[in-house]
Amino acid sequence: MFKRFGNSKGFTLIELLVVVAIIAILAAIAVPQYMKYTANARLSNVQNFTKSLAQLAIGLGATAVQNPDPNCNNDNTFGIDMVSQGQSYYLVAYGDAGGAATSCDMVKPFDTKPSWLSQINISGLTVELRGTEAVITGGSIKVISNYVAKSGTYFGCTYDGTKHLLVDADSATAICSIK
DSSP, rough: OOOOOOHHHHHHOOHHHHHHHHHHHHHHHHHHHHHHHHHHHHEEEEEEEEHHHHHHHHHHHHHHHSSSSHHHTTOSSSEEEEETTTEEEEEEEEEOOTSSSSEEEOOOSSOOTTTTTTEEEEEEEEEEEETTTEEEEEEEEEEEEEEEEETEEEEEEETTTTTTEEEEETTEESSSOOO
């Protein structure tokens, strides 16, 4: 019925449809895996940043006692807070042995604020020196990212200074673990 002219070469429509179907099936498997991998990497980034701030607070408390200020040397418990000066952010250790909160020491946790970081809230964080060891004894460090976990929620973690673990930053607006 149909007659080919010359030496026609090429793929039939059925062959092209089979190839397209195979690519679609592979994409249906690969895209969700990629999304999960990306979400895990972002969550890990927020968790590690939160843990590093907690370790930095412990180190800051340990070095604050070496400050020659008498208001700081007489006290083995320090309040830790985050302050911004212009575009720079600092963790500051406060001692109150003299009655008023006195800045004992400070450290810059990062040179430039990471682009993914939305906010850091430090609430009632205290570091106590017990012999040669510094320990967080209360308060929290809350880190919220710009990473969207799902519609209207963002990855965020809180380091709980009482329980000494990472917990959800706010169950209503952020998650610290992928469920």
